[in-house]
Amino acid sequence: MSPIEASKGVWIWSECQQVMTAAVERGWSTFIFSPHNTELAHEWSSIALIHPLFIKENGVLDGEDRLIASVVEVSNPQQLEQLQPARASADIVVVDLQDWQIIPAENIVAAFQGSQKTVFAISKTPIEAQIFLEALEHGLGGVILKVEDPEAVFQLKDYFDRRNEASNLLNLTKATITQIHVVGMGDRVCVDLCSLMRPGEGLLVGSYARGLFLIHSECLESNYIASRPFRVNAGPVHAYVAVPGGKTSYLSELQAGNEVIVVDQEGRQRTAIVGRVKIETRQLILVQAKRDSDEQTPYSVLLQNAETVALVCPGQGNNEKKAIPVTSLKVGDEVFLRLQGEARHTGIEIQEFIVEK
Secondary structure (H helix, E strand, O other): OOHHHHHOEEEEEOOOHHHHHHHHHOOOOEEEEOHHHHHHHHHHHHHOOOEEEEEEOOEEEOOOOOEEEEEEEEOOHHHHHOOOHHHOOOOEEEEEEOOOOHHHHHHHHHHHOOOOOEEEEEEOOHHHHHHHHHOOOOOOOEEEEEOOOHHHHHHHHHHHHHHHHOOOOOOOEEEEEEEEEEEEEEEEEEEEEOOOOOOOOEEEEEEEOOEEEEEEOEOOOOOOOOOEOOEEEEEEOOOEEEEOOOEEEEHHHOOOOOEEEEEOOOOOEEEEEEEEEEEEEEEEEEEEEEEOOEEEEEEEEEEEOOOOOEEEOOOOOOOOOOEEEOOOOOOOOEEEEEEOOOOEEOOEEOOOOOOOO
């Protein structure tokens, strides 16, 4: 189980055996049953190693009628205001928002923040679960996914996998610039995100999937244009860009609502939502680089020939420069690459003979 997933509880409430199987295979073994479903609980316990709990009027009980969690129904503002940690009789509180809304979820997170209570919310879809887990950034301590479709389990697991991916460091490799020259006009893509980027952060972009360059955002101050910390002038329409799940997408395929990976100099990564994509015809410059240990393999990226477009470079401290504008780039400069397998099918890495040049 991933570190992020382990910090958030997931209980499953279902009468569908396919849901149970999907959940157990993905590491979720706590199941909620109604009092009349004790036979189903016994049946499933004989099939898989599960932890059955029973929801009743006074709370959630285990098989020996010990109180595991308090249950609180919230259907109006008055009940929401009365929801306080001190009123809960158990260390775990299950909140059932009868008329689900985002604002109550945020209010619950705020009310219980700093307390020793763990709050679960009953969710009827993976999207609801995601909202509860992310409310006010910290989110609730867990969710009870009440569904009868195993696809909902798959989708929630995929959400946790994407979150956990962002907690892992990417390995970035130093490469030396070997060639820079203007190639002419082309359609380039500006990617505007729903998140602000900090100095040293950008998107992984390249002409070949085998090596993606870390293209800096426009967050740095410039004499030429106002800072736009939400934007990466990423490259032409054909270029690959790294997206969650170890996949790549063509820059031309990105659209509002898609997710991309934002990476910094240290390899720390996070996901960000695309808010807008701008494709415009601009003058392009070709940048090529090689690793010292592998001088036969070229890596390249085309970028707009502009002072606001920069490549993230290795630095030794807080005072070191974090990026080199392409207009100042010279042969011999070092930049960062993300190396990976080059054969791709619909953005997914595959084992296949391929030559790209």
